[in-house]
Amino acid sequence: MILRQHWGLISFNLLYVLVFAGYYLSIKNYEFLWYVAILLFFLILILATLKRTDFDRVILWGLSLWGLLHMAGGGVRVGDGVLYKFIVVDLVGSGESQILKFDQVVHFFGFGVATIVFYHLLRSYLAQSQTVNWTVLYPLIVLGGMGLGALNEIIEFIAVVIFGQTGVGGYWNTALDLVFNLLGAIGGVIFIHFYYRRRPNRTLS
Numbered sequence: 001m002i003l004r005q006h007w008g009l010i011s012f013n014l015l016y017v018l019v020f021a022g023y024y025l026s027i028k029n030y031e032f033l034w035y036v037a038i039l040l041f042f043l044i045l046i047l048a049t050l051k052r053t054d055f056d057r058v059i060l061w062g063l064s065l066w067g068l069l070h071m072a073g074g075g076v077r078v079g080d081g082v083l084y085k086f087i088v089v090d091l092v093g094s095g096e097s098q099i100l101k102f103d104q105v106v107h108f109f110g111f112g113v114a115t116i117v118f119y120h121l122l123r124s125y126l127a128q129s130q131t132v133n134w135t136v137l138y139p140l141i142v143l144g145g146m147g148l149g150a151l152n153e154i155i156e157f158i159a160v161v162i163f164g165q166t167g168v169g170g171y172w173n174t175a176l177d178l179v180f181n182l183l184g185a186i187g188g189v190i191f192i193h194f195y196y197r198r199r200p201n202r203t204l205s
Helices: 006-026 030-053 057-075 102-127 134-163 171-197
Strands: 087-092 099-101
Touching: 006 030, 006 057, 030 057, 030 134, 057 102, 087 102, 099 102, 102 134, 102 171, 134 171
Parallel strands: none
Antiparallel strands: 087 099
């Protein structure tokens, strides 16, 4: 159900989506127009199912910020490249294998949020169980988050097939994306443990 407090969040999403859609259209960046279309699809899907999913503010704002970071990453210019290629901290490597890039931070954050979404969608089923073995469930939730990360890589591969020249990158970029998806999923499970399960008003157990 769309409540009054959701309208600010909806306006926030529509504003940055429209701004970046106009920008990418003006520079004829069809790859990111593809991502804008996907983002709109998920925005509509979330709004249409909000009554059933009952996502909380953490999830909704997490997804919204992830969308904004993704849109900005491919379009905001930093130096000679885009924000996605910006080196946040020069830890190790060079070129495509360099760590830590803005892109990798977004993957960590985004799939941490995606892992929380995965957990949230399981909560009603977990509530029906008398006993939940969290030692087993936590790794499964991590795998669920990683699966969503793999789906993201498939979407990027489709963009490569359709548009040919993209900013997706090569093997090293894809492999590091998957690594940071995993780290983000682990971070998401840690957040679930301390934010949801340790607080009775937010937990099932």
